[in-house]
Amino acid sequence: MKNESKKSFWQKLPLDDYFVFYNKVLDAPIAQRLKLRELSEKFIYQGTKNGIKAGKSLGKIFQSSAKSPDRFSNKIPDDFFDLNYTDDQTLIQESVKEFAVALRAAAQEQDEKKEISDEIWNAYNDLQLAYLQTPEALGGLSNEKSITTQMLILETLAYGDLGQAYSLYSSNAVINALVEYGSEAQQTELIPEYFKEEKLYAGIAINELQPLFNPYQLTTTAIIEDEHFILNGTKTLIPFGKKCQYFLIAAQLENGDNQLFMVDADQDGVTITDSEAMGLKSAQLSDIILNNVRVHKSAQLGEAGGIDYHRFIQMAKLGWCALAVGACQAVLDYVISYANDRVAFGEPISNRQAVAFMIADMKIELDAMRILTQRAVAQAEQGIDFMRAAYLAHVCCSDKSMQIGSNGVQLLGGHGYIKDFPVERWYRDLRAVSIMYNSIHL
Secondary structure (H helix, E strand, O other), X not given: XXXXXXXXXXXXXXXXXXXXXXXXXXXXXXXXHOOHHHHHHHHHHHHHHHHHHHHHOOOOOOOOOOOOOOOOOOOOOOOOOOOOOOHHHHHHHHHHHHHHHHHHHHHHHHHHHOOXXXXXXXXXXXXXXXXXXXXXXXXXXEOOOOHHHHHHHHHHHHHXXXXXXXXXXXXXXXXXXXXXXXXXXXXHHHHHHXXXXXXXXXXXXXXXXXXXXXXXXXXXXXXXXXOEEEEEEXXXXXXXXOOOOEEEEEEEEOOOOEEEEEEEOOOOOEEEEEOOOXXXXXXXXXXEEEEEEEEEHHHEOOHXXXXXXXXXXXXXXXXXXXXXXXXXXXXXXXXXXXXHHOEEOOEEHHHOHHHHHHHHHHHHHHHHHHHHHHHHHHHHHHOOOOHHHHHHHHHHHHHHHHHHHHHHHHHHHHHHHOOOOOHHHHHHHHOOOOOOOOOOOO
16 A cells, blocks of 8 residues: 555556546646647657657567478379379469460550559469468478479469569569478468458568679678678669568678578668669569668578578579470460461461571570479479589570570561560560569569
């Protein structure tokens, strides 16, 4: 009772009674003349605003637990890989292909407007692809790892339009990274967000503004300070950067290792600006400027153990290989139809040897791209060393996709150089295959 009597009037007043009393004071005549209510509301608003801002200054803190993260088990290693797809994979491919038709129909308009329409986004979300790449324990539908299925999805999306596919798949790539490398806390906090009605959007940021960019020689740095990392640097060519709620950003540690960090888009020190490029116009590419951005140690992908960064980059390369195969298949199908329909000197131009040989070369190169990509993906899926296969696939796809895009323009002659025909857009988009590592991870 003695302690109770020592409490002030404000301490003894219940919270709801306090606000009633507080409002009566502000409504008193003298308070109105002094404009205390306006001053008070401004004070409360600024305090709340600063509180929210302070909460965002450090980003997420993931609460670790003793539980192990959920991972897919590897398939049984086998030097044999089947070029035939399972019935489930064929069904998924057909479903995505129907959506790819809509992408193709809207591609030119989206490229000119430099956007992806809400209708396309909603239709893509209706495919519910996130469930296919997530273990059942985390709310998904899959029991085993299927990188081949992810490859098929990417290839089919790019057959519709590479630029839109790059953006649409961005968040799915983050899910793959969380399932493959994320800690238990990171998985349980972030992955369920992708299954909600209001979708979560995220992106992977690797590329930087430097000539002959090497993903292993990053200028973006992560300096440790107590329980946090301080990030500084600039990332470029991130799809729909202004739509994303958070990013996985690659940075170099003080010991020279490279790791990825989860950074909120609205965190202090993060600036997102538009980035204009020759291709991938519909992706609304962005740059991310990091100025002394503080993230908690737990925001490192995989937490203290980090990730196998080399494997991460190789998986990103395979993702771009899948995009290249899909887009090049679109080029090949289009030029075959064009060459058969285009008549010159009384016969289809496909009857001419030079045209026929060029199309045949495109088909041979495309088959090489596809088989090398399939081989590398099969090895990665089995959990065996796939680095050499991934390197060969990426070299082939980087070189041959550019050649196929160029030949597509060449075969259409003057028509190939104008925007009335899609080969002009495909040529611009395919330039990205050899230089990009962002937002695509199988």
